Amino acid sequence: MTVGVAVRGLPERAPSVRRGRFYLWLRRRSTIAVMMCFPLLAIITCLVAYPFAYSIYLSMLNKAETAFVGFGNFLFLFKRETFWLVVQQSILFALVAVIFKALIGLIAAHAVNTIPSKGQRKWRGMMMVPWVIPPALSTLGWWWLFEPTYSAFNWLLAEFAVPAVPWLSDVFWARFSVILVNVWVGAPFFLIMYLASLKSIPEDLYEAASIDGASAWQKLFHVTLPMMRNIIAITVLFSIIVTFANFDIVRVLTQGGPRNSTHLFATYAFRVGIESGDIPLGAAVSLFMFPALAILSFVILRNVRQRTVNI
């Protein structure tokens, strides 16, 4: 009799214990957090992780994508003069453009911040225009301004008897032009980020600095910039990554010319991978900057985190 009860009881109890643990696990905050993040994780996996892993895989195949060649494509690139020209141009393009975007953004943010709040919105809106227009479209407008036959800039220069400038056909001027357009498109992003940061600095810090004896420059260097350091670091990091990956401006304005002097990694990867049909080599080009940018991101974000803890 006793044995019978025990035997009947076991199969009933065992699943209830299992269900209890499962429910407890489901009710844990960490489980709920992971489940709520799952849609985002799925999207990131499909749109970022998979293409990234696949491009690494592609970069290690031969041109016909039939054999594994390891780092062969990278070693091949290292021997090509054009590739080093692209590296040089990409670094020059990214550094000069980001420096100017940051400077112009900072100056413009200060200028907008001094406008009384009543009239500030329209200026903010107008200054954001370059950033909200699709870059391929606005770059077409710039192309028209630079284009040798109808160049509006050259027409203006001619009015002052200045000789025409070969905006897109001379190496220096072509580089100047693509950087100029990138700065024009990207500076409003810095403006809006810096403006938000400026507005978050308490006014009484400036008043305290005034009483402490600080001049306008000293307030900028001792109050404004230190208070904006995190936003500056994050904005610059984001902009470096986006600027290195720029495609549309160079593609529309110069197609990488003259003599490959304005190619960036993205446009060169497109030329090699799509137009020349060597997708593995194109993948190798596009992956080249990844380790450097990853290390840069790690260092900047670690500093940001440390400052957030201290300030």
Place this chain on the structure above:
Amino acid sequence: MANVSLTNLHKSFDRTEAVCGINLEIADNEFVVLVGPSGCGKSTTLRMIAGLEEITEGDIRIGGGLVNDVPPKDRNIAMVFQNYALYPHMTVFQNMSFGLRLRKYPKDEIQRLVGDAAEVLGITELLQRRPKQLSGGQRQRVAMGRAIVRNPQVFLFDEPLSNLDAKLRGQMRIEIKRVHQHLKTTTVYVTHDQVEAMTLADRVVVMNNGLIEQVGTPSELYHQPKTHFVAGFIGSPAMNFLNCKLFKDSGSLAVSVGDILKLQMPADRNTRYEPYLGRDLVLGIRPEHVHEKRAGNEVQTEVKVNFIEPLGMETMVYFTVNGVELCGRVSPEADPRPGQTAVLSFDAGKSHLIDPETNQVL
């Protein structure tokens, strides 16, 4: 050290006049508190003294020199802000030494001055911390340290204790008083808290609607208010006000509140009050002058208690007279109960009469 002089000081923001022409003389070493309700112009006045607000009209003199167009850094003043305004990216030492560094003091001198100030305020062990790592009270001490380290002519305090809890506020009040006694620097202190004003000030300036209502010692303001506003603003709980009529009662002056209350005025006020005979006036009497029946010839009346506030050493009694809720202060032994009647005494000798047309205390 210096005196501060405000002459016909005005400040307008667009069409709104925040300060409407004030005159004030603050003596050297004096601790003056500007007190008043929100929007009365006290902070604007302080900010004009600091040079953080432009003056619309009038003159400000510090140490005898006109400073209307002198920038804040050249006024030799130091200010403690409501939100401390400590630079969050600097350590306590850097915060306190910032003004000295900008003025290119030698390093040894900076070390010595900051060290001395930190010792006075008991924050020596905090010098290498950042503001985020400090409590509210410690931040307030650092803000004071930043102010005193420069040995300015004038200290300006803009509601420095309003972000602290009640206990800490009491401690810091003592701290500020101690620092002032130690340094003896001319101090202008803004607050809306009348307890701070009364406990800290040599003289209190009561402001209302951009004007000075009264300037006087805490005791003068409390016992001899000049206006209806000052009488009501100073003192907690506030003074009771009742509409009354002045009349002559068997040779002496008295006021009647409806048919309920009749108070005989002291004979020494006859000359002052006689011109107002037969006029409708306002009777002002503080809660401590309405108390349980005691020996003496005070007017006693029976009231129905609405509710009570036992505070331990005394009990506040709320009751209604002539449709107006009044407050009295009785001993706990009197044991008043809500809903029951109590006999309360009105100390007419401590009352005030106010002309409702001019709002001046007679």
